[in-house]
Amino acid sequence: MIRRKAGIRLNRGMSEKPQLLLTPGPLTTSEATRNAMMRDWGSRDPAFIDLTRRVRTRITDLAGGAGTHTCVPLQGSGTYGLEAAIATFVPGDGHVLVLANGAYGHRIADIVEILGRRVSIIETGEDTPPAPAGLRERLSARDDITHVVLVHCETTSGILNPLAEIATVVADTGRSLIVDAMSSFGAIPIDVNAAPIDVLISSSNKCLEGAPGLAFVVARNESLAASVGNAPSMVLDLQAQSVGFQKTGEWRFTPPTHVVAALDAALHQLEEEGGVAARNKRYSENCTVLLDGMRALGFQPYLSHNLQAPTIVTFHTPADPKFDFTVFYDGLQDRGFTIYPGKLTKADSFRIGCIGQVFSGDMRAAVNAVKEVIEEMGVTL
Numbered sequence: 001m002i003r004r005k006a007g008i009r010l011n012r013g014m015s016e017k018p019q020l021l022l023t024p025g026p027l028t029t030s031e032a033t034r035n036a037m038m039r040d041w042g043s044r045d046p047a048f049i050d051l052t053r054r055v056r057t058r059i060t061d062l063a064g065g066a067g068t069h070t071c072v073p074l075q076g077s078g079t080y081g082l083e084a085a086i087a088t089f090v091p092g093d094g095h096v097l098v099l100a101n102g103a104y105g106h107r108i109a110d111i112v113e114i115l116g117r118r119v120s121i122i123e124t125g126e127d128t129p130p131a132p133a134g135l136r137e138r139l140s141a142r143d144d145i146t147h148v149v150l151v152h153c154e155t156t157s158g159i160l161n162p163l164a165e166i167a168t169v170v171a172d173t174g175r176s177l178i179v180d181a182m183s184s185f186g187a188i189p190i191d192v193n194a195a196p197i198d199v200l201i202s203s204s205n206k207c208l209e210g211a212p213g214l215a216f217v218v219a220r221n222e223s224l225a226a227s228v229g230n231a232p233s234m235v236l237d238l239q240a241q242s243v244g245f246q247k248t249g250e251w252r253f254t255p256p257t258h259v260v261a262a263l264d265a266a267l268h269q270l271e272e273e274g275g276v277a278a279r280n281k282r283y284s285e286n287c288t289v290l291l292d293g294m295r296a297l298g299f300q301p302y303l304s305h306n307l308q309a310p311t312i313v314t315f316h317t318p319a320d321p322k323f324d325f326t327v328f329y330d331g332l333q334d335r336g337f338t339i340y341p342g343k344l345t346k347a348d349s350f351r352i353g354c355i356g357q358v359f360s361g362d363m364r365a366a367v368n369a370v371k372e373v374i375e376e377m378g379v380t381l
């Protein structure tokens with residue numbers, strides 16, 4: 001048995017069966033994306049420099065930032081990108097206000113504190129989006145807050161936070177907006193100029209459906225230029241990282257070459273699929289199939305429908321004491337589905353993701369597997 005931080009016990013290596021990942025990431029990738037990792041690249045080879053440039057341009061374009069923003073990729077998972085963004089864009093005397101309604105928001109507040117910057121938090125419940133009016137009031141009062149951080153889709157619950165409204169308030173009050181768009185970028189339309197965002201952070205392995213190992217920011221050019229010398233770190237200095245790309249097109253330190261190649265392939269497939277609008281439609285269908293199917297079995301979703309992002313759905317744990325999460329998890333794995341073994345901080349719950357290379361037929365099969373496992377356990381809903 002291994003013990004997860006969230007307190008759910010799982011049996012190690014129960015199933016050898018290939019798994020469809022119904023988690024918040026890493027996700028199921030396409031064969032074409034995995035195949036893109038089958039060759040080796042020299043990191044200073046012109047072909048790889050080209051590949052990096054293409055990936056950076058594609059991401060900037062996807063964010064609507066052509067001409068105003070620059071994509072700076074960084075080795076590591078999404079959290080590396082978040083820490084690098086805070087380190088780079090918040091100066092030593094900066095004061096960050098984090099809008100937190102889940103674990104990821106609180107993690108960002110911890111990052112700000114570890115980096116020795118001032119941090120304040122506006123906390124709302126895990127099922128409650130931050131209120132734009134309250135934020136306006138806070139920022140209109142004379143205080144020294146310089147940056148506001150919003151988690152666009154709080155993957156803790158799957159709640160979609162009101163990016164456009166918050167961005168308007170932050171712009172009106174002359175502060176800088178940093179957005180954790182980890183589990184929304186690629187799945188939910190974002191335009192860094194329409195709802196003004198100074199720094200957006202995301203990663204390769206969520207809704208872009210790439211392999212894990214790469215984070216990136218899409219940063220406003222002025223913000224990048226103004227951040228020279230801010231970072232109390234060498235590897236997390238995104239300003240220095242971007243200078244490397246500008247000067248030679250090369251990464252400062254060994255890049256995850258295979259992951260960059262996989263992301264390039266994944267971005268190409270996103271385009272072929274019809275862009276963010278088409279991916280949003282597919283994920284929304286997945287989400288609807290999952291919600292309808294689970295509701296029909298008697299499960300209760302945690303969020304009301306208008307707050308639900310089409311990325312991951314939180315369900316209340318059934319009240320029947322015969323429901324054992326470990327048995328449930330293992331039963332689904334035996335049937336080829338890996339769900340997410342994490343809990344909310346308060347409500348007793350479990351989560352099923354609907355993003356990655358998965359389709360409505362897969363979600364129907366997953367719901368069917370849930371039905372079988374529940375029947376096997378003898379759980380009444």
Ligand SMILES: *Cc1c(COP(=O)(O)O)cnc(C)c1O
Pocket residue numbers: 024025077078079080104151153154155180182183203
């Ligand atoms: C996945 C995720 C992260 C980053 O997590 P890593 O494990 O470092 O990749 C950060 N914020 C949100 C909202 C996420 O969904």
